[in-house]
Amino acid sequence: MRLLFVEDDAKIVTFVVNGLKQAGFAVDHAQDGRQGLDMLLTAGYDAAIVDIMLPRMDGISMVAQARAQQVKTPIIFLSARQNVSDRIRGLEAGADDYLVKPFAFAELVARLQALLRRVSGVIEPVSLKYRGFEMDVIKHRLLFNDERVELQPREFALLEYLMRHPDRIISKTMIMDHVWDYSFDPTTNVVEACVSRLRKKLFDQTGQKVIKTVKGIGYVLETPI
Structure with a gap:
């Protein structure tokens, strides 16, 4: 499975990318919203993990533009914002799931696997x-x-x-x-x-x-x- 991770915090990038690779995913990284949008539009990804607070273009705008251009890639938002209204904004922009920072890495992987199963309509055996x-x-x-x-x-x-x-x-x-x-x-x-x-x-x-x-x-x- 190939994933796109859009995040500008170097410590989080190292932690998540290394963890996902150890979990068997191939991972590409974008450090800002514009780069993330370009990669999402030009490459085929099984799923994307996108931070909301990003330089150059925020995550919500990035995802909204991707959806407007018919990108169907499943997307999980990451955010330190815990308000219900923030989660609703993220989902209304086109995200499929929303995970609040700080988060357990095991939960991120579990949400990814559940999302991939749900979107594909096929329950792959574990x-x-x-x-x-x-x-x-x-x-x-x-x-x-x-x-x-x-x-x-x-x-x-x-x-x-x-x-x-x-x-x-x-x-x-x-x-x-x-x-x-x-x-x-x-x-x-x-x-x-x-x-x-x-x-x-x-x-x-x-x-x-x-x-x-x-x-x-x-x-x-x-x-x-």
């Missing part, structure tokens, strides 16, 4: 199974025959994406779009390196090459375990 592997998406835990398999955040996000699309060839571009943010340099071999590390960890458990490379196209989960 427990994924693939031929001996069982993944708990919420707890970020992978088991193979009830034994814990330790994965780094990017490896977990990559495997989750593949497990949600078994027997489907997933291209490098698709992986970059869902697992890495736009600061990622597509000319590097970071995708191949991540696939290699993940493949080895899965091989150590199964003794088989679980992730198959389709030369010139991408990767697929198809080898029986």
Whole structure:
């Protein structure tokens, strides 16, 4: 899932962006409302998190303009303002949810997941199974025959994406779009390196090459375990 985070407070940016990446999201950051609007209009995001008090353009104006231009991206407002009237203004501007600062990071992730399920109309499973592997998406835990398999955040996000699309060839571009943010340099071999590390960890458990490379196209989960 690719998210846009629009916030000008450096401490909050570091905290939230790092946390979201560890939770398996790809995150792009904008530091003011105008930049956030430009990014929202030109890139496809699964969801956006927008602070209300922003330089150059406030969050409410940003979201209102995005909605006026038919942007359908689900949006959560962040604000230190706790008045009911402020929350109503945010929702009337086009936001889908509103979270008051300070907030628990776990609540932000839970609200994001609930919003994505609600907007898509599809309830994606939080427990994924693939031929001996069982993944708990919420707890970020992978088991193979009830034994814990330790994965780094990017490896977990990559495997989750593949497990949600078994027997489907997933291209490098698709992986970059869902697992890495736009600061990622597509000319590097970071995708191949991540696939290699993940493949080895899965091989150590199964003794088989679980992730198959389709030369010139991408990767697929198809080898029986």
